[in-house]
Amino acid sequence: MKCRHCGSPLCLPFVDLGFAPPSNAYLTVDQLEQPELTFPLKVMVCEQCWLVQTKDYAQADDLFDKDYAYFSSTSKSWLEHAELFCEMAIGRFGLTTNSHVIEIASNDGYLLRNFVAASIACLGIEPTQSTSEAAAKLGIPQCQAFFGQQLAQQLKHDGKSADLIVANNVLAHVPDINDFCQGVATILKPQGVVSFEFPHLLNLIEQKQFDTIYHEHFSYLSLGTVQAILAEQGLEVFDVEALTTHGGSLRIFAAHKGAQSISASVELLQAKENTFGLFRRETYLGFQTEIEQIKNDFLAFLLEAKSKGQSVAAYGAAAKGNTLLNFAGVRPDLVSYVVDAAPSKQGKFLPGSHIPILPPSALREAPPDVLIILPWNIADEIATQNQPLRAHGTQLAVVMPEIKLV
Ligand SMILES: [Zn+2]
Incomplete structure (x- = not known):
């Protein structure tokens, strides 16, 4: 493994998120019946130029470029x-x-x-x-x-x-x-x-x-x-x-x-x-241990909700959410669906976790007990948009940097 910039050998690992599919490879219902391609998601640090970079899979770069359903x-x-x-x-x-x-x-x-x-x-x-x-x-x-x-x-x-x-x-x-x-x-x-x-x-x-x-x-x-x-x-x-x-x-x-x-x-x-x-x-050096703690806390939160019989949905079918859900191994039994405003994603399934993607109107039709807001960078905007759900008892939560209700 050589640095993408300076060509030095990469020896310092930073993050290992296990295996993950390309994050924008949303699946159709037919594709759920087929094998899914995943690659190790590892980030290395170049100790020469300090470029922090994903591990390079020469045969996969073309595949990873095939985004973007995002407008x-x-x-x-x-x-x-x-x-x-x-x-x-x-x-x-x-x-x-x-x-x-x-x-x-x-x-x-x-x-x-x-x-x-x-x-x-x-x-x-x-x-x-x-x-x-x-x-x-x-x-x-x-x-x-x-x-x-x-x-x-x-x-x-x-x-x-x-x-x-x-x-x-x-x-x-x-x-x-x-x-x-x-x-x-x-x-x-x-x-x-x-x-x-x-x-x-x-x-x-x-x-x-x-x-x-x-x-x-x-x-x-x-x-x-x-x-x-x-x-x-x-x-x-x-x-x-x-x-x-x-x-x-x-x-x-x-x-x-x-x-x-x-x-x-x-x-x-x-x-x-x-x-x-x-x-x-x-x-x-200590980053991996810290993020495993976030993963464990997130899973504990979802398992507790499940044991209480609460329904959990998520907001935002994007790369961020896919990384988190796949790293944590979350599947539709813990988060039953995710909503997204982009029509190109609706009716498809998240890569890896296979959680179905619905339009945001699904939240109004059957308000969940808990709504996880995945894109924490615009959590305020999403929380404001979904304010009316609170009247139906829906609790809004973010996972990063720690799981909490908002
Ligand atoms: Zn370098």
């Missing part, structure tokens, strides 16, 4: 986050109607729609047909492909370099992070700016967010490691900001080396990561 625009808070980002970027980087914005992994146009509204030319790069077609309907030019150096060279050749590249919540999901960053450097204009957002490794460790680990999430990133990866492509981080999204993310801005003056925030965050111990072996 970003289904989350209201996510749309607001995107709108605020665009307003900020237009003002701060002086974007005009002569500028060109490229978003990598542009999904259904949840973000670029704001640039269209501001009459700023843009291009969405998105490999998934269904989401890309939705974005095209909003008038956003599309390039339906995976991004990397090869595509970047072609875009540059076609005169489609960018003043602003938005690559928010994609860096952690690319199998070949070096090729991806090389492509970014290729299509970034000399004075251009690139924005990356990614869940911060420091939060994952500190708040025990092990359910953010799944096969399609290849890298668990720190500022320090991203700086090293970008530096190899001649890019330099000039600003960094901590965000509350995804349980604590970093937004970093980078540019070609020397093109922008470097904010004091960069050094401050580097110091925070150093003090926390992200670049020390000991920081990674």
Whole structure:
């Protein structure tokens, strides 16, 4: 096993979540009758560049890329986050109607729609047909492909370099992070700016967010490691900001080396990561024991509910929930169904656990005694939406970082 970035041998284990199927491989009723493909879900730490990464299964990378039934625009808070980002970027980087914005992994146009509204030319790069077609309907030019150096060279050749590249919540999901960053450097204009957002490794460790680990999430990133990866492509981080999204993310801005003056925030965050111990072996050693405790407490909670004859459902058929449910070995006898607002998932079954996915209206038709909110990062939004259930005696609970009623 070699590091995805620097090629050093990987010897330091961080997390072992057993075997898990690709987290977005939702099953149809017919597929329940067939064998299901699973892979070990193990995360290793590179002690050379400190890139924390899932173990690489060369034959499986293609499979893990086949997401996404997820449409970003289904989350209201996510749309607001995107709108605020665009307003900020237009003002701060002086974007005009002569500028060109490229978003990598542009999904259904949840973000670029704001640039269209501001009459700023843009291009969405998105490999998934269904989401890309939705974005095209909003008038956003599309390039339906995976991004990397090869595509970047072609875009540059076609005169489609960018003043602003938005690559928010994609860096952690690319199998070949070096090729991806090389492509970014290729299509970034000399004075251009690139924005990356990614869940911060420091939060994952500190708040025990092990359910953010799944096969399609290849890298668990720190500022320090991203700086090293970008530096190899001649890019330099000039600003960094901590965000509350995804349980604590970093937004970093980078540019070609020397093109922008470097904010004091960069050094401050580097110091925070150093003090926390992200670049020390000991920081990674006790994590497995801690998350096994969370698993055991979750199972104890479900078994107690079962012994009391209570019905338990869950909210949110997404990767996070799949990791937790599969690691804990939960099956439909303990959580009878999960609801999700995405019509593309309804009527299917969660991979691994085989828990049926129903529309949210199922909760109103037969309120469960307990509703487990799986996406803890938007637990408040979901709790508010499901407030009326409380009148029927439904208790709402979250599992991470500890099981509790909300
Ligand atoms: Zn490495």
